[in-house]
Amino acid sequence: MKKILLSGIQPTGRAHIGNYFGAMKQFVELQNSLKYQCYFMIADYHGLNFVQNAEEMKDNISNLALDYVAIGLDSEKSVIFKQSDVPAHTELAWIFDTITTMPYLTRAHAFKDAELKNKEISVGTFNYPMLMAADILLYNTDIVPVGQDQKQHIEIARDTAEKFNRIFGETFKIPEALIIKNVAVVPGTDGRKMSKSYGNTIPLFAEDQEIEKCVMSIVTDSGSGLPENVYNIHKLFRPEAELIKIYADKAGKYKALKDILIEDIKTFISPIRERRNQLEKNKDSISEILKKGGEKAKSKTETKLLEIKKKIGVY
């Protein structure tokens, strides 16, 4: 029996190289290792907390599905699906709500950040970790490849599994996060974590001109002589042994270093962008992948949900 891997991304805008190096690259490598039964999800119900416009949601979902396939996720090897196609996710999230306390969830980073900003958050945002726990635990998942920012959510899923098991008897496997240390937090063009909400991203499928613009906007504040923000992004695209030499040769020549980075990013992006453009011509096949994946995922969850319902006494 293969171990089970599950991960997901929210369809909330264009994927960026932080998503790629922090998570998506691992999705492809782990899929191709053939060691795992893989589930790759489009977390559309999570995304609904942020995107509340049908056209935009629809576009985002089909764009993320295209991204998945363009980077090499393969529906022959993995189940690629959207969360909303599998009702058991939201059903189990409700069950978890009933065994989880409010004070416990108020300790989640997303909630604390919102509180600090004095923002009123939706119940969906507050409950976000419960839906994520359901996503993971429904499939008896062993590993969850993600970036560092998701670590706490996986810990919440583990706690929730343990709590349920304690109350109702052994039901859920305890999942592990898989976080690759040197790409756990990919920096953006301003040196902070790359994130859609900071506007500091380099889109994964950026056009050449866009790549140039993004790189030129990288903040080159360098007390140490090394333009750290440029270097830290460059590390993703070239082995450090080569970079050290290049950055020594061109010390202080920020424009020249940025030009090299631009070329390296273009070399990396152009084949996957080309592949994505080709795939985009046949969007029906992408919808078909999601439809089939949804059916597969749904049938997987049915036995588990039944087991859960028996445990809680509603079946």
Ligand code: AMP
């Ligand atoms: P999201 O766009 O928030 O749905 O994130 C999708 C995946 O990308 C998650 O596994 C995140 O942890 C990961 N991720 C997002 N931003 C970064 C970043 N700057 N560095 C590393 N991983 C990231």
Ligand code: TRP
């Ligand atoms: N919360 C994750 C993010 O923002 C997305 C996600 C939803 C997820 N469900 C998941 C990731 C289950 C891993 C496993 O990146």
